[in-house]
Amino acid sequence: MNIVDATDRTEKLDEGEAPSLLTIILDTNPHAWALLTESLSLSKAVANLLVFINAHIAINHANRIAVIASHAERAEWLFPALARSQKDSHANGVHGDGEDMEMQDGEAADSDGPSLPRDDANKYRPFAYIEHVLLSNLRRLMESTTADALSSTPATMIAGALTLALTYISKQTQALPSATTSAQFNYSDATAVAGGNEMSGDGAKSQASMGLSSRILILSVSGDLASQYIPIMNSIFACQRLTIPIDILKLAGDTVFLQQAADATGGIYMALDNNSRAGFLQYLMFAYLADQAARDHLIMPGEGEGVDFRAACFCHRRIVDIGFVCSICLSIFCEPLQDNLCLTCGSHLSMGNYGQKPVVVPKRKKKKRRALADGGADTPASDRGTPAP
Amino acid sequence: MADSDHEYSEQGSDDDIPTRNGTGRAGAPRGRAMASRPKGRAQAKWEAAASSNWELHEGADGSIEGVLGGLEEAGKRKRLLKDTTPLQRGIIRHTLLILDLSIAMIEKDLRPTRHLLTINYTVGFIREFFEQNPISQLGILGMRDGIAIRVSDMSGNPNDHINAVKALRGMDPKGSPSLQNALEMARAALYHTPSHGTREVVIVLGALLTSDPGDIHDTIKSCIKDRIRVSIIGLAAQMHICAEICRKTNAGDENSYNVAVDEVDYRELLMSITTPPVVRSTDTEAQRRNQAALLMMGFPSRIVEEKPTLCACHGNLTRGGYLCSRCKAKVCNLPATCPTCDLTLILSTHLARSYHHLFPLRNWVEVSWARARQKGSTQCYGCLAPFPHVPAAEERSEHNGTRAKRAEGASESSRYECETCQNHFCIDCDVFSHEVVHNCPGCQSSAHLPGAEEEANGVEGESDAMAT
Numbered sequence: 001m002n003i004v005d006a007t008d009r010t011e012k013l014d015e016g017e018a019p020s021l022l023t024i025i026l027d028t029n030p031h032a033w034a035l036l037t038e039s040l041s042l043s044k045a046v047a048n049l050l051v052f053i054n055a056h057i058a059i060n061h062a063n064r065i066a067v068i069a070s071h072a073e074r075a076e077w078l079f080p081a082l083a084r085s086q087k088d089s090h091a092n093g094v095h096g097d098g099e100d101m102e103m104q105d106g107e108a109a110d111s112d113g114p115s116l117p118r119d120d121a122n123k124y125r126p127f128a129y130i131e132h133v134l135l136s137n138l139r140r141l142m143e144s145t146t147a148d149a150l151s152s153t154p155a156t157m158i159a160g161a162l163t164l165a166l167t168y169i170s171k172q173t174q175a176l177p178s179a180t181t182s183a184q185f186n187y188s189d190a191t192a193v194a195g196g197n198e199m200s201g202d203g204a205k206s207q208a209s210m211g212l213s214s215r216i217l218i219l220s221v222s223g224d225l226a227s228q229y230i231p232i233m234n235s236i237f238a239c240q241r242l243t244i245p246i247d248i249l250k251l252a253g254d255t256v257f258l259q260q261a262a263d264a265t266g267g268i269y270m271a272l273d274n275n276s277r278a279g280f281l282q283y284l285m286f287a288y289l290a291d292q293a294a295r296d297h298l299i300m301p302g303e304g305e306g307v308d309f310r311a312a313c314f315c316h317r318r319i320v321d322i323g324f325v326c327s328i329c330l331s332i333f334c335e336p337l338q339d340n341l342c343l344t345c346g347s348h349l350s351m352g353n354y355g356q357k358p359v360v361v362p363k364r365k366k367k368k369r370r371a372l373a374d375g376g377a378d379t380p381a382s383d384r385g386t387p388a389p
Numbered sequence: 390m391a392d393s394d395h396e397y398s399e400q401g402s403d404d405d406i407p408t409r410n411g412t413g414r415a416g417a418p419r420g421r422a423m424a425s426r427p428k429g430r431a432q433a434k435w436e437a438a439a440s441s442n443w444e445l446h447e448g449a450d451g452s453i454e455g456v457l458g459g460l461e462e463a464g465k466r467k468r469l470l471k472d473t474t475p476l477q478r479g480i481i482r483h484t485l486l487i488l489d490l491s492i493a494m495i496e497k498d499l500r501p502t503r504h505l506l507t508i509n510y511t512v513g514f515i516r517e518f519f520e521q522n523p524i525s526q527l528g529i530l531g532m533r534d535g536i537a538i539r540v541s542d543m544s545g546n547p548n549d550h551i552n553a554v555k556a557l558r559g560m561d562p563k564g565s566p567s568l569q570n571a572l573e574m575a576r577a578a579l580y581h582t583p584s585h586g587t588r589e590v591v592i593v594l595g596a597l598l599t600s601d602p603g604d605i606h607d608t609i610k611s612c613i614k615d616r617i618r619v620s621i622i623g624l625a626a627q628m629h630i631c632a633e634i635c636r637k638t639n640a641g642d643e644n645s646y647n648v649a650v651d652e653v654d655y656r657e658l659l660m661s662i663t664t665p666p667v668v669r670s671t672d673t674e675a676q677r678r679n680q681a682a683l684l685m686m687g688f689p690s691r692i693v694e695e696k697p698t699l700c701a702c703h704g705n706l707t708r709g710g711y712l713c714s715r716c717k718a719k720v721c722n723l724p725a726t727c728p729t730c731d732l733t734l735i736l737s738t739h740l741a742r743s744y745h746h747l748f749p750l751r752n753w754v755e756v757s758w759a760r761a762r763q764k765g766s767t768q769c770y771g772c773l774a775p776f777p778h779v780p781a782a783e784e785r786s787e788h789n790g791t792r793a794k795r796a797e798g799a800s801e802s803s804r805y806e807c808e809t810c811q812n813h814f815c816i817d818c819d820v821f822s823h824e825v826v827h828n829c830p831g832c833q834s835s836a837h838l839p840g841a842e843e844e845a846n847g848v849e850g851e852s853d854a855m856a857t
């Protein structure tokens with residue numbers, strides 16, 4: 001029981017194998033899954049995912065798991081379960097109608113975690129527990145989704161799910177000294193500041209053998225994420241700082257940002273098409289089961305492939321490979337601005353010499369001549385000797 | 390000298406993070422008065438520390454635990470509460486770090502010595518600087534034996550600087566520093582930097598003297614003319630000339646001169662410099678003239694090649710690299726300027742790294758027991774950690790004691806609320822969300838934000854309706 005209860009922090013490790021926390025973000029966008037019913041239905045995918053989760057748990061008794069649903073209009077925990085109170089209408093049914101779902105669904109609502117599954121002598125209890133919690137939460141999530149909500153928001157809340165995953169990982173990592181916390185991060189960690197004069201950064205990697213190593217796996221089915229560009233990028237940088245790889249298994253849709261996420265964090269990116277989707281479980285088991293330590297010794301898929309690093313422009317959400325960047329706020333635009341005013345920060349921008357020659361620095365000839373005239377003569381004083389005090 | 394290092398740091402150098410970060414607006418109105426000395430003297434920090442007692446009072450049950458927990462949380466939060474108004478910040482920075490390598494750095498008042506501590510902190514500073522300012526340039530100079538020495542050239546590669554700084558460990562501090570020589574060398578190094586970036590000089594000064602070959606006021610004037618901003622971190626005590634340099638080069642704003650009282654303070658001061666500086670109003674005028682520019686940049690994609698080919702930047706045989714978006718020349722690393730067509734090549738992720746300065750996450754507010762009861766929050770929305778139990782309503786009078794007991798700045802219910810999504814978070818998630826991920830887990834997780842809708846509709850007390 002303790003093994004799967006991710007909130008347990010007292011458990012001590014007695015063997016060399018470092019535990020790893022796998023956070024799975026399941027894109028449950030109903031629109032996208034509806035398109036996939038032919039080759040892989042959601043229920044089949046979840047069944048396969050459970051096998052994968054069991055494999056992860058079975059590898060090391062201290063391994064942990066967390067599952068978050070990135071749903072159409074909200075991101076929600078599937079495992080571990082939320083502790084529910086009678087007043088907490090928040091996680092469920094934020095919009096006016098169609099809430100109260102959880103009230104009727106009394107069995108899963110218990111502040112001590114959901115009710116336990118029936119004891120099955122043929123099933124390893126942690127497996128049964130995870131399966132029960134995950135399925136009942138997913139069912140409740142689906143039941144609470146109204147047609148209204150669906151029609152209004154066709155996207156998926158990947159940015160929210162990623163942020164939830166990160167806060168959870170951060171808390172779990174604090175509870176257990178981490179292998180993944182890098183020196184760069186330590187600076188902003190309040191506890192590390194008080195540490196004073198440690199050799200920042202040098203020895204941090206060497207002590208990586210123990211502690212919790214975390215990774216995130218995103219099962220993505222949705223396409224366009226350009227509207228969440230900034231929060232997704234923020235999450236990616238946080239992962240980079242914490243050295244948490246983001247693995248992506250793309251079942252459908254196409255987005256350049258998730259590929260960049262995997263590349264920036266050292267995760268694995270794979271995209272399945274209609275034929276390969278049937279082998280979903282096999283891809284999961286062979287490509288994504290290995291943790292960071294094991295990956296050092298394996299040739300992982302996706303290595304040695306080009307990566308699309310194009311950006312989304314702020315004005316039309318177009319994907320561009322040459323863009324115009326405001327030097328004040330770094331907003332990206334796909335074409336020269338009409339009245340030379342930045343759409344994001346409102347600064348007045350000169351266009352440099354766009355169109356004449358490929359130079360990104362605006363002219364400053366005049367300035368140079370003036371600076372030479374009155375400042376040039378006494379500049380090289382740096383090597384002049386100084387009288388001793 | 391070792392004993393005097395607590396003395397002159399003005400109040401506010403530590404407690405007052407908002408002031409330091411928001412210098413632009415505070416300093417702007419005083420533009421004309423920059424040369425005059427500030428009137429009076431604020432209470433120094435050590436005086437404040439000495440006069441304030443440890444305001445620890447045991448709880449009714451004689452336990453001190455709640456007080457200490459509150460203090461710790463308050464400390465974490467103090468670090469967080471910064472000004473979140475989006476400001477124009479100089480994101481393309483050109484910064485020169487000037488380290489004191491004079492005899493004063495042998496002092497052991499900062500452990501192990503000022504010199505070694507500075508080197509260690511500088512390595513961290515370099516990493517953090519490029520983390521926060523990925524498309525900026527850094528250079529490092531030293532002041533030693535009366536002259537300025539070059540430690541590393543302006544470059545955007547953190548490893549160059551880290552190696553150069555680590556090599557300083559073997560070099561013993563010697564002689565006296567010269568601010569003038571260092572500033573002149575910095576001025577020369579910053580001379581060729583493009584005008585759309587900032588020009589900054591950061592000086593770490595351990596000594597209480599500067600031995601200059603000429604009139605430093607001439608140098609200060611040239612620095613103002615060249616738009617160079619100087620900030621100085623003193624390790625010993627406050628010096629008039631340092632205050633003057635900072636005041637004059639920062640348009641009358643003296644917040645860029647600070648004296649570190651101890652190791653922690655020193656580290657904080659140094660790290661605070663990694664945050665991109667606010668663009669001053671005077672700069673905005675200058676921008677109108679010739680600074681702000683729309684830069685054309687390429688976002689090349691990475692390619693993989695079967696056979697090695699020559700890269701355009703070094704002429705080395707490499708397999709794979711990035712193709713210039715315009716001329717298809719191959720470069721091996723980003724960010725770079727295309728050697729063939731001069732286009733700036735960059736990863737979009739480099740740009741995006743600075744967006745959290747432009748769209749900062751709003752501070753979260755403390756949650757009273759009454760509010761916690763109203764929302765019925767039992768666990769942190771972000772990390773699922775359980776909150777302390779909400780006392781029943783009739784117990785409230787008793788728990789007023791608890792409220793007074795918690796240190797100022799910490800929430801009495803250990804909950805912090807994002808006003809936009811009205812979710813409750815623990816202190817760890819508060820710190821993490823504001824310092825690391827820069828997203829609110831709640832706001833990103835829901836398409837319907839009660840706070841935002843409330844603001845839009847002007848509806849009061851809608852959360853009551855929601856809670857029922």
Ligand SMILES: [Zn+2]
Pocket residue numbers: 313314315316317318333334335
């Ligand atoms: Zn556009």
Ligand SMILES: [Zn+2]
Pocket residue numbers: 326327328329330331342343344345346347
């Ligand atoms: Zn702009």
Ligand SMILES: [Zn+2]
Pocket residue numbers: 700701702703704705720721722
């Ligand atoms: Zn090259």
Ligand SMILES: [Zn+2]
Pocket residue numbers: 713714715716717718727728729730731732
């Ligand atoms: Zn080119």
Ligand SMILES: [Zn+2]
Pocket residue numbers: 167171769770771772773774814815816817818819
């Ligand atoms: Zn939390």
Ligand SMILES: [Zn+2]
Pocket residue numbers: 807808809810811812829830831832833
């Ligand atoms: Zn929020």
